Amino acid sequence: MHIPENYLSPTTCAVMGAAMVPVLAVAIKKVRKEVPPEKMPLIGVGAAFAFLVMMFNVPLPGGTTGHAVGAVLAAVLLGPYAACLAVTVALALQALLFGDGGVLALGANCFNMAFVMPMVGYGVYTLCKSAVKKPAGAYAGMALGGYVGLNAAALFTAVEFGLQPALFAAPDGTPLYCPYPLSVSIPAMMAPHLLVAGFIEAAFTALVGAFVMKAAPEALDDARGGGRRQVAVYALVAAMICLAPLGLLAAGTAWGEWGAEEIAEVVTGGKALGFVPAGLENGFSFEALMPDYTVAGLPETAGYVLCALFGAAVSIILFRLLAGLGKRRRTA
Amino acid sequence: MTEHPPAGQSEVALPAWLRGRDAKDAPLPHRGRGGGDRFIDKTILALLGLLSAMRAQDERPDAGAPWKATAFWHLLGTLAAIVLVALTREFAFVFVVLTCLLLRLCAMPLADLRKIALLAVIAGSFSFVIMLPAALAGNRYSLTMIPAKAVASVLAVGIHASTSRWTETVHALRRLHVPSTLVFVLDIALKHIFMLGEFSLETLRALKLRSVGRGRGRRGSLAGVTGNLFIRSHQMSEAMYGAMLCRGFAGTYPVSGNVRPTKADLCYIAAGLALVALFLLLRRGGTG
Numbered sequence: 102m103h104i105p106e107n108y109l110s111p112t113t114c115a116v117m118g119a120a121m122v123p124v125l126a127v128a129i130k131k132v133r134k135e136v137p138p139e140k141m142p143l144i145g146v147g148a149a150f151a152f153l154v155m156m157f158n159v160p161l162p163g164g165t166t167g168h169a170v171g172a173v174l175a176a177v178l179l180g181p182y183a184a185c186l187a188v189t190v191a192l193a194l195q196a197l198l199f200g201d202g203g204v205l206a207l208g209a210n211c212f213n214m215a216f217v218m219p220m221v222g223y224g225v226y227t228l229c230k231s232a233v234k235k236p237a238g239a240y241a242g243m244a245l246g247g248y249v250g251l252n253a254a255a256l257f258t259a260v261e262f263g264l265q266p267a268l269f270a271a272p273d274g275t276p277l278y279c280p281y282p283l284s285v286s287i288p289a290m291m292a293p294h295l296l297v298a299g300f301i302e303a304a305f306t307a308l309v310g311a312f313v314m315k316a317a318p319e320a321l322d323d324a325r326g327g328g329r330r331q332v333a334v335y336a337l338v339a340a341m342i343c344l345a346p347l348g349l350l351a352a353g354t355a356w357g358e359w360g361a362e363e364i365a366e367v368v369t370g371g372k373a374l375g376f377v378p379a380g381l382e383n384g385f386s387f388e389a390l391m392p393d394y395t396v397a398g399l400p401e402t403a404g405y406v407l408c409a410l411f412g413a414a415v416s417i418i419l420f421r422l423l424a425g426l427g428k429r430r431r432t433a
Numbered sequence: 434m435t436e437h438p439p440a441g442q443s444e445v446a447l448p449a450w451l452r453g454r455d456a457k458d459a460p461l462p463h464r465g466r467g468g469g470d471r472f473i474d475k476t477i478l479a480l481l482g483l484l485s486a487m488r489a490q491d492e493r494p495d496a497g498a499p500w501k502a503t504a505f506w507h508l509l510g511t512l513a514a515i516v517l518v519a520l521t522r523e524f525a526f527v528f529v530v531l532t533c534l535l536l537r538l539c540a541m542p543l544a545d546l547r548k549i550a551l552l553a554v555i556a557g558s559f560s561f562v563i564m565l566p567a568a569l570a571g572n573r574y575s576l577t578m579i580p581a582k583a584v585a586s587v588l589a590v591g592i593h594a595s596t597s598r599w600t601e602t603v604h605a606l607r608r609l610h611v612p613s614t615l616v617f618v619l620d621i622a623l624k625h626i627f628m629l630g631e632f633s634l635e636t637l638r639a640l641k642l643r644s645v646g647r648g649r650g651r652r653g654s655l656a657g658v659t660g661n662l663f664i665r666s667h668q669m670s671e672a673m674y675g676a677m678l679c680r681g682f683a684g685t686y687p688v689s690g691n692v693r694p695t696k697a698d699l700c701y702i703a704a705g706l707a708l709v710a711l712f713l714l715l716r717r718g719g720t721g
Binding site: 108146154189193204271276309399 | 479486516531532536539564566567574583586593615618623626653656659661663664674
């Protein structure tokens, strides 16, 4: 679910980043208030925990494996605000040090996975727990929270993708960033999450949560400090978050002319009818952008020199990779 | 499966995975379809990769070399390059940035080069495949621009991550006025990812060694490993707070260090400004 660089416009990234600022500010404030000072390192260690949990592979039926996000688990174990901080830091580390998810898209990724997911998941968890007073209620709440939290995050991601073509297009209608409208992005994102990933998250959250509840219940109470009363607040936040995409959706469909069908019609009505997919292979558009070693928008000589440098760099890299491969084989 | 020794050889036959130079370097034994612990292998491999990457970046010999820009300026430059690449609509600009990054990549140690090139190829081809349906609908802009931009961004981040120590990056973030609570959390997280990673690696290895053949309830044991990881983190954080108190921790996280740019920094800043100038020039040319 990590959004890579350049799928969202810089404006969207800025808006999502700005949305994360008050969220983080509230989280830091809440954590400072609720978590006693001796528990402060726990958030850092919790971030390390959240980071590592994303690396754990979970077996899937059919022999394959997948991995959980673990944000709802972190919310259950550390409390929702500490989880928000911990997952934010884990995502920042992934983006900055491992190239997983865009640096600019960090705000959006944090919003989806460090805010929406733990808050919604925790809201569902507390509701279930207060409805059924037995431990079974808590376990069911964890599973349901994991499922709902993950899917809420996926829905937000899909909406962010889907709004791009409507909001950021060149004057001729060419989308500048993610080119798929809501009608494509929502089904494409939601189907795998509703059918597979949600269940992984649910099972993972419930199993690990149940284990900790049985093995070390005191750790659980300690970590969350005293902030377990506000069921209504979490439920409200969860409801608001769930309703927000509906508003965005309503706004999105107002730009009717940008729907997939219309764009497709415009294109097929024109010269694109009878388009040969093979003609779109690698070299075709690249050549069009740089005919005879000139780069559109640059003087001829500069373009030529640039192409030479580019070619030289690529060949050196390829040569070094090949040489390294040969060396490795010889030593093996 | 155990292989039989050739005729005339009387020594005890060892499985192939034990006969390598070192057992830990050899591929993990394959248990076939019924084994069901492929997820343990995969997790172990993922953790091993993470730990070796962390070790490698910590032992980097040329980090802080005089010809290298300080991590602070390098981080700023990387962020600026990513922002400009995301903003531009001119392919020429993306191409210039790509060329600069590839030239820098040429001069990197082979291991880093291989890692970053692989990341870039994956990012580029992934974007290309994602953009294909849009291209079939007639949108050719996305097909070239987005993969090229994705490759440029991944190269920029990859080069930054593997040329500066991660502690330096955290330090640079503090100098960028990121709130101290976040920097503190980041710093602790980085250190504990390594320690907790080693802990979970040991646990997973133990789990693997103890579950030979067909086994049930491995999903449950994974939950146990993760749960133990949490309990362990909890204990570690308590121990850490005690250690911090003993060393006079007062709740603040001051940053010291040389703020004056070095010669390498000045060269780096000049190159960055040239890039910004080119961006503005191309932008004016594009719209005018």
